[in-house]
Amino acid sequence: MGRAPCCDKANVKRGPWSPEEDAKLKEFIDKHGTGGNWIALPQKAGLRRCGKSCRLRWLNYLRPNIKHGEFSDQEDKIICTLYATIGSRWSIIAAQLPGRTDNDIKNYWNTKLKKKFTGLPLLPHHPSHQQRTQQNAIITSFTSHAHPLLSSSSPTPPPSSTLSPPSQSSLSNSHYFASLTGLEQSVSYYSSSPNLQPQESFLGSMRQYEASCCSSSDGSSSSSTTNNNNNQICSLGKEREYYDFSLCGNGADDHPMGFPRSFCSGVVDGGQRLVLGSVGGWSQEKQSCDQTWGAENPSDYAGLEEIKQLISSASNCSSNNNSFLWYEGKSDHDGVVMYY
DNA sequence: AAACAGGGCAACCGCTCGCTA
DNA sequence: GTAGCGAGCGGTTGCCCTGTT
Numbered sequence: 130m131g132r133a134p135c136c137d138k139a140n141v142k143r144g145p146w147s148p149e150e151d152a153k154l155k156e157f158i159d160k161h162g163t164g165g166n167w168i169a170l171p172q173k174a175g176l177r178r179c180g181k182s183c184r185l186r187w188l189n190y191l192r193p194n195i196k197h198g199e200f201s202d203q204e205d206k207i208i209c210t211l212y213a214t215i216g217s218r219w220s221i222i223a224a225q226l227p228g229r230t231d232n233d234i235k236n237y238w239n240t241k242l243k244k245k246f247t248g249l250p251l252l253p254h255h256p257s258h259q260q261r262t263q264q265n266a267i268i269t270s271f272t273s274h275a276h277p278l279l280s281s282s283s284p285t286p287p288p289s290s291t292l293s294p295p296s297q298s299s300l301s302n303s304h305y306f307a308s309l310t311g312l313e314q315s316v317s318y319y320s321s322s323p324n325l326q327p328q329e330s331f332l333g334s335m336r337q338y339e340a341s342c343c344s345s346s347d348g349s350s351s352s353s354t355t356n357n358n359n360n361q362i363c364s365l366g367k368e369r370e371y372y373d374f375s376l377c378g379n380g381a382d383d384h385p386m387g388f389p390r391s392f393c394s395g396v397v398d399g400g401q402r403l404v405l406g407s408v409g410g411w412s413q414e415k416q417s418c419d420q421t422w423g424a425e426n427p428s429d430y431a432g433l434e435e436i437k438q439l440i441s442s443a444s445n446c447s448s449n450n451n452s453f454l455w456y457e458g459k460s461d462h463d464g465v466v467m468y469y
Numbered sequence: 470a471a472a473c474a475g476g477g478c479a480a481c482c483g484c485t486c487g488c489t490a
Numbered sequence: 491g492t493a494g495c496g497a498g499c500g501g502t503t504g505c506c507c508t509g510t511t
Contacts, residue, residue, distance in 0.1 A: 145479070145505085168496065184497080185480065220499060232479075235500075240477055 136168070136179040143179075146186055150176060154183055155191050163187070189230045196228030200237055208234060208242060 157174035164170060167180035204226055211222045219231035
């Protein structure tokens with residue numbers, strides 16, 4: 130037996146909203162609010178519309194402070210970063226972009242950004258000095274604001290989640306990391322967490338170019354190696370290895386997209402790794418070799434608040450002159466800057 | 470000028486989640 | 491514990507506009 134419909138579909142109007150309907154809905158909500166009941170609202174407002182339709186119209190179009198039109202570069206970055214990190218969680222992404230709706234962002238991604246990042250030409254084999262300088266500018270700008278979780282004065286502990294984010298105390302052992310690829314390189318980011326789902330639609334073609342590294346679930350140590358294609362493989366891990374960052378190099382195995390700039394940053398501690406990718410575009414690959422997460426709730430997303438904070442720090446970096454936050458070591462190999 | 474193709478976007482559909490009785 | 495309900499979300503559809511042939 131199916132579920133009862135939320136409204137009488139035969140008696141509700143569908144399709145585009147007329148200015149009169151818009152006015153009615155806006156006027157009603159201005160006067161009475163939504164009343165917490167969208168199903169009943171259209172009747173009260175004198176609209177022959179489904180409650181869900183009213184809700185959508187209000188949220189996506191009539192609500193005050195809705196921003197329409199061009200997305201800024203900053204917004205692009207945030208969208209890309211979050212998409213790479215959490216996937217198509219448009220409502221979460223929208224929450225980081227005041228005035229933008231999830232539907233707007235979803236449409237923008239599907240029509241513009243996805244193409245933008247899948248249609249890039251190959252990039253030069255080696256970055257020039259100037260390009261290297263640009264990379265460093267990117268990494269500095271994106272990370273120049275200390276992650277609040279890492280600050281000893283951080284006033285609020287991370288929220289709980291089913292994925293057991295690190296406790297405040299445990300974060301004292303966290304590592305903040307950031308990696309920037311060479312201009313000729315791309316970043317592949319492998320997630321063993323079901324919460325960070327592979328983006329099937331995004332850059333699916335690049336999978337063949339991804340290095341075949343596999344995180345260990347048993348607490349492998351950090352490492353940095355070079356594979357036989359001279360690609361830099363950066364593997365970061367502690368007790369549980371969730372991500373590897375493989376920097377695909379040049380030559381026959383070059384990734385066709387050749388991201389102009391790729392950057393990732395995040396927090397690593399014993400049980401969690403929160404990752405941000407920036408600007409250039411990413412791919413994600415769910416690993417089949419790690420069973421650790423298999424039994425955990427796939428619908429949960431770990432560390433949303435952390436992501437928000439990361440984004441917040443990234444967005445505010447222009448007004449903050451802090452240098453790159455503390456790090457325990459640094460290496461610079463072949464155009465790769467690795468803080469760990 | 471007409472036909473066609475493709476892109477952009479608003480709106481719909483169906484599902485999950487969370488609350489409540 | 492569970493069934494019913496509404497809210498919210500993400501994927502998809504379909505219409506309209508614009509550019510091309």
